[in-house]
Amino acid sequence: MxxxxxxxxxxxxxxxxxxxxxxxxxxxxxxxxxxxxxxxxxxxxxxxSGKDDLIAAYLAGRDHRRRDRIAKFQHGLDDPVHKLLAIFEALGEAVAEPGYKGCPFANANAEARPGSVESAALRTFRDWMANAMLSLCEDAGYAHPGDVSARLCLLYDGAVAGSNLDAQPQAVGIAKELATMVLETAPRR
The missing domain is CATH 1.10.10.60 (Homeodomain-like)
Structure with missing residues (x-):
């Protein structure tokens, strides 16, 4: 056969x-x-239908894999704070892969026109990530979940950039440490 x-x-x-x-x-x-x-x-x-359609499908696949990786790291966790930190652990696994070149959405969007499939894919992923972090911050009972999630998103973005642009894979570990400090010190309801 x-x-x-x-x-x-x-x-x-x-x-x-x-x-x-x-x-x-x-x-x-x-x-x-x-x-x-x-x-x-x-x-x-x-x-x-053409290259744009292929690019959109490529980025949708990257989006799906990134969400699956995060879900894998969050699997079995009940505490929303642990789920937030698992997002950084998932990123740590990604940056350790051979050939890591940073965020595929930001990379594709770097030279794209406004309103392009690349910018739509970037916005889709970033909105999903921001909403996921905000929802977990709300579930954790933070008094100002929007502020906490904004700080975590900034740390995530910094870890992505630092691990790629500066070839510093330890940037993710540092970002996770800082995220832990943010989560431990932010006031709760």
Missing amino acids: SPAKVPARQRLLEAADRLFYSEGVHTVGIDRVIEEAGVAKGSLFYNF
Whole structure:
């Protein structure tokens, strides 16, 4: 029995994920993705309406994987404070992976036009993260959950930037320590 052939859509997404993340969505042309995926040009247009649609699917996949990673670290935790800190633990695992190049949403958005699929994907993820942190801060009973979650988001962003731009993977650990201090000292209702 021969192994099942990987569908063209999946091969295109896998190639786009590798190339777009490592080299950039604005650097990598569609022909390069097609070649890397080993599919006919028609396969791209059968599965996606064009490069923007492929970029949107790539970023949606990255969003899904990031949310799954966070959920994995939060699994089995009941305390919302522990769930907040688990977000930083999930980030720590991500920055330790070989080939880590920072936030795929920020990277893709860096040269994008306002209103582009890249900016929409960035906004979708950032809104989800901010709302997740705010909800957990509310569940933890902080007197000013918006202030606490804003501080945590800033620490998260700093850890992403520091671990990538300055090649400092320990930035996540430092951010988690600071997040712990924020969570321990913020007044509760």
